[in-house]
Structure formats: structure tokens, C-alpha cells
Amino acid sequence: MSGLVDALVIVLVAVLVIARQFRATPIDGERRRWLLPAILAVVALREPGVLDAHHHTTSALLLGVELLVGLAIGAGWAWTTRIWVQPDGTVWSKSSSASVAVWGVGIGLRAGLFVLGAAMGVHQDSSALLLGLAGTLLARAGILARRGRLSGPAVKSGRAYGDSTVRPAGRERV
Template sequence: MSGLVNALVIVAVAALVIARQFRARAISTDRRWWLIPAVLAVVALREPGILDAHHRADSAVLLAVELFVGVATGAGWAWTTRIWTEPDGVVWTKSTKASVAVWIVGIALRIGIYAVGTVLGLHQGSSALMCALAATLLVRGGILVWRAQSLGAADRPAPAYGDGMRSVRRERA
């Protein structure tokens, strides 16, 4: 995939995720929350230019830092997200103002990483950014599912036939 297509995929996924994070959404712990991050990682790792061919060690360090920032952003985002259980036993989530701060810091750090790479003369493709975004989404999803399972297990009554039926359609996470 070209750099432009990768950039468009990154922007589209980030816009979708950011736009959806401030609406209350039910968390389903049995869904494949890891699927989008896995697809992003596979697309990113298929690209041959994830490491600069002339500066492999430096670009590998920069990639590791980028992945660390992605993991930290995902963890920060997940831990600053409000999570609660409704009386019907459904676990809900909604991002907070602190989540916005986590995103701003994460984006600022990524800009800094890009600036350091530019100063060092490293070729930086969009694959590293896509890997970091995949790490962010994977860590966030994993922590939220874990929090939902631990929160919902104690408060939720045993499911009965027809418990999942509602008159109002709600968006599921």
C-alpha cells in the first residue's frame, strides 16, 4: 500500500475511534475487540519500509519508542474511561475529559518522535504510526474488556431468556 493510502487509513480509523469514544456504548466482552487492531498491524507489517534501510538500529529504536507511546496511550485512554453497570446488567463505557488529555499528549509525543527522526535523517513511513495505532487500540480494548468483565461479573444477575431484548436500540462496543 502506498504512504497516502496508509495515511488515509490511519486518519479514518482515528477519526472513527475518537468520534465514537464520547458516546455511551455498551461493552460486549464476547465480541472480537482485537480484530481492527490486528488488521491494522498486519497491514503495517506488510510494508517493507517500516525500518529505514540505511539506519536500521536508529529506526528500530524510534519504532520501539513509537510502540511504547502507543501502548501507554491505549492504557491511559482505557483507565481514564468511565465504566459502569446499568440495572439490567449491561456494562457501559464513555470517555472523559481526561481521555482527551491522554490523546493530546499521545499525539504530541508522536509529533516529537517524528521530529527526532527527521533531525536524525531517518526515513519514516506511515507503517510505524499504523503499528502504534494498532497497539493503542489493542491495549485499550483489552483493558476495557477486562474492566467490564470484572465489573459485570459481580453485579450482573444470572441471564434469563429474553434478557437481551430491549425496545430501544443501543450501540454495542
């Protein structure tokens, strides 16, 4: 894809995901949460310009830092998301105002990485940004799924067979 198309895809995905997360949505472990990060990763990795051919090590290091930043942003976003359980047992989530701050910090860090790479003469393609966004969405989905399972309604265990029987004491020998 061209740089302009990549930029439009990134902006469209970010707007779609952010707008959707500020509405209350159920956490039901659906596979759709994992689908978008997988698609973004495949689109990013099929591009030949993920690493700069002239600065292979530096661009790989910047890509690694971008992925770590993406994972940290996703974790921060997931931990600032409000989770609650409805009376019917469904678990819901909605991003909070602290999530906006996490996104702001993330955008600032990513812009700083881009500026640092440009200052070092590294050609940076939008594939790194797509991979970072995929990492963000993947980390958020994983942590929210775990938090949803942990905060779900407590399952009351039923009585097991034989719980009410009285067990005789051992025989006494005379």
C-alpha cells in the first residue's frame, strides 16, 4: 500500500476503535476482538519496508521499541477501562477519561520515536505503526478478557453427591 493509504487505514482504525471503546460494550470473549489486531499485523508484515535496508539494526531496534510501547499502551488502556457486571451476569466495559490520557501519552511516545528515527536517518514505513497499533489492540483485548473473566459473576458450586452423608467414625477396638 502507499503511504497515504496506510495513513488513512491507521486513522480510520484508530477512530473506529476509540469511538467504539467509549461506548459500553459487553465482554463476551468473542473472536472479533482478536481479528483486527491479526489483520493489522498481516497487512504490516506483508510490506517490504518494515525494516530500513541501510540501517537494519537501528530500524529493528526502533521497531522493537514501537512494539513495546504499543503493548504498554494497550495494557494501560485496558487497566483504565471500567468493568462492571450486570444483574443478568454479563460483563461490560467502557473506557474512562484516564484512557484518553493513556492514548495521548501513546501518541506522544510514538511521535517521539518517529522523530528519533528521522534524526538518526532511518527510513520508517507505516508498517511499524501498524504493528504497534496491532500490539496495542492485542494487549488491550487480552487484558480485558482476563479482567472480564475475573470480575464475572461468581459461580456458585452445587453440592456434590455425598456431601450430606455422615461418615461413620472408625471402629473402636475393645
